Amino acid sequence: MTRPVIVLLAALAITLPLSLLAGQVWIDPFGPPVPNATAILMELRLPRALLALILGSGLGAAGAAMQGYLRNPLADPGLFGIAPAAALGAVLSFYTGYEIQAVTLPLFALTGAAGAMALLALIAGRSGGIALFTLAGMMIASLAGALTSLAISLSPNPFALSEIVTWLMGALADRGWHEVRLAAPLTLLGLLALWRAAPALDALALGEAAARSLGVEPARLLALMILAIGLIVGSGVAVAGMIGFVGLMVPHFVRPFTDQRPSATLLPSALAGALLLLVADCLCRILPLQGGELRLGIALSLAGAPFFLRLLLKLRRELA
Amino acid sequence: MLEALGLTIPHRLHEVTTQLRAGTVTAIVGPNGAGKSTMLAALAGLHAPTTGTVTLDGQPLAQLVRQERARRIGYLPQAGEVAWNLSVRTLVGLGRLPHRTSAAENAEAVKQAIAAMQLEPLAERALATLSGGERARALLARVLATEPHWILADEPLAALDLAHQQALIRRLRALAQEGTGVVLVVHDLALAMNHADHVIVLDSGKLIAQGPPQEALSEHFVAQVWNLKARWLGETGHRALAL
Known part of the structure; x- marks a missing residue:
């Protein structure tokens, strides 16, 4: 095990139990007993923390793999x-309708993700070309964005409208074991697919021709990537809404502590992503905010956008 | 033996047939756009020809398992791009990807490849800190680390100064003597004349001449292909092209 992995595991081992104590109701393990402490811990905070770990690790590793x-x-x-x-x-x-939405929401979200995966594979799959693939992804993103706006504008009633908008912001609040059971296996499958793709990603550092000469088959790698990202991002959106920037930021934090091979950044990025989401969600929970808690998706975008800007400036300096 | 039979790729190569022997150095020469890189990539199994076949020791490349082909044919593309700022040792280590050998074996092969390219003092340096020539040597060391039977390199000498060019060509010749087949795309005709055992001259995707350098690079073919009136001066092994 490499040093960043050990450090991150230790940080997670410390942060996870601490995060369970923080929230609107603070639980002091050495203080007087808090009413309903067990229920708060087991039914609210533990699944929420696990969800942060699952989604964070998936998004972190997916970001490293995409880069x-x-x-x-x-x-x-x-x-x-x-x-x-x-x-x-x-x-x-x-x-x-509200009654069956607990079932239809993740189901529809996963169907949407699967549809995008199929469309990507259809458009760019046979050639395995990376540029075509990225453009296809951007096209799908803007099409889905437009259709989402249409769906919102045709929303059946104002209540549904506010539900939709709030949900889109992405959060882990009020999620429970049901969501953990949904996201955990799918994310795990996605991580396995990324792990299978890791050597090919390393070879790709040498360019497509050299990677193929080292035995990489572009179409197979593309299929693995679509599968992995689809499972991870699809299940993430299904349980928590839109949470961005984790996959972009996290690999940058860990890459300097690795030998820079994509495969070497996968595991540290997964752990750092888990840590980032756990801490961010915890902060969202305890920040005093009028009218409820800060949405995790908003918080990460607020932190992520300046980070992205700083990265751009740094790259510009390097290119100059 | 690496053989191409009637290799045709539309607009790039036309009916190219050649036989390359292991243990020799082959130079592929020709003007820009002659199809040199395409031919090298096809010989490496990276360009499926529309007609014709490439066989390695009698077996069509297309039938070889990818990993097996990757272990036997090392290929160095012309654009020596590397996406991340890897250290030399990490870069060279990528050459071990087709192998399923132990970490110790891999480390040993990497060490030897680094030594062969005289890169020991630079082994832990990041690629971004290397000069063009050092980088070219590191990229070639990556191919050596695979320990392939064939080394196919697209202009590996282009970024090197004269001294390193000579050192590298000596190194490649030594590998050929040990039995490795070496195929190089080169622009420098004198280099091909003095150091190759076999020369393939391409022009507009067609094979114009092949054979020992004295024949394939005769003044007649140089005039025909490059449209240059030139004469070879000096003795065998030290010849220079005078315009």
């Missing part, structure tokens, strides 16, 4: 257009 696949440090799992497509599916579920 490796596109050979670009500015790449993000969002480039595939899978998240907007999953969001479109989720938004459509608001039309099915």
Whole structure:
């Protein structure tokens, strides 16, 4: 195990139990007993923390893999257009009625993600070309975005409208074991697919021709990437809405502590993503904010956009 | 033996047939756009020809398992791009990807490849800190780390100064003597004349001449292909092209 992995595991081991104590009701393990402490911990905070770990690790690793696949440090799992497509599916579920929405929302979101994956594979799959693939992803993202806007503008009633908009912002509030059971296996499958793709991502550092000469089959790698990102991002959107920037930021934090091979950044990025989402969600929970808590998706975008800007400036300096 | 039979790729190569023997250095020469890089990539199994076949020791490349082909044919593309700021040792280590050998074996192969390219003092340096020539040597060391039976390199000498060019060509010749097949795309005709065992002259995708350098690079073919009136001066092994 490498040093960054050990450090991150230790940080997670410390942060996870601490995060369970923080929230609107603070639980002091050495203080007087808090009413309903067990219920708060087991039914509210533990599943929420686990969800942060699952989604964070998935998004972190997916970001590292995407940057490796596109050979670009500015790449993000969002480039595939899978998240907007999953969001479109989720938004459509608001039309099915409140009673069955607990079932239809993740189902529709995953269907949206699967649809985007299939469309990507259809457009760019046979050639395995990376540029075509990225453009196809952007096209899907903008199409899904437009359809989501249409769905919102045709929203059946103002209540549904506010539901949709709030949900789109992305959060882990009020999520429970049901969501953990949904996201955990899908994310795990996605991570396995990324792990299978790791050697090919390393070879790709040498360019497509050299990678093929080292035995990489571009079409197979593309299929693995679509599968992995689809599972991870699709299940993430299904349980928590849109949470961006994790996949973009996290690999940059860990890359300097690795030998820079994409495969070497996968595991540290997964752990750092888990840590980032756990801490960010915890902060969202305890920040005093009028009218409820800060949405996790907003918080990460607020932190992520300046980070992206700083990255751009740094790259510009390096290129100059 | 690496053989191309009637290799045709539309607009790039036309009916190219050649036999390359292991243990020799082959130079592919020709003017810009002659199809040199395409031919090299086809020989490496990276360009599926529309008609014709490439066989390695009698077996069509297309039938070889990808990993097996990757272990036997090392290929260095012309654009020596590397996406991340890897260290030399990490870069060279990528050459071990087709192998399923132990970490110790991989480390040993990497060490030897680094030594062969005289890169030991630079082994832990990041690529971004290297000069063009050092980088070219590191990229070639990556191919050596695979320990392939064939080394196919697209202009590996272009970025090197004269001394490193000579050192590298000596190194490649030594590898050929040990039995490795070496195929190089080169622009420098004198280099091909003095150091190759076999020369393939391409023009507009067609094979114009092939054979020992004295024949394939005769003044007649130089005039025909490059449209240059030139004469070879000096003795065998030290010849220079005078315009």
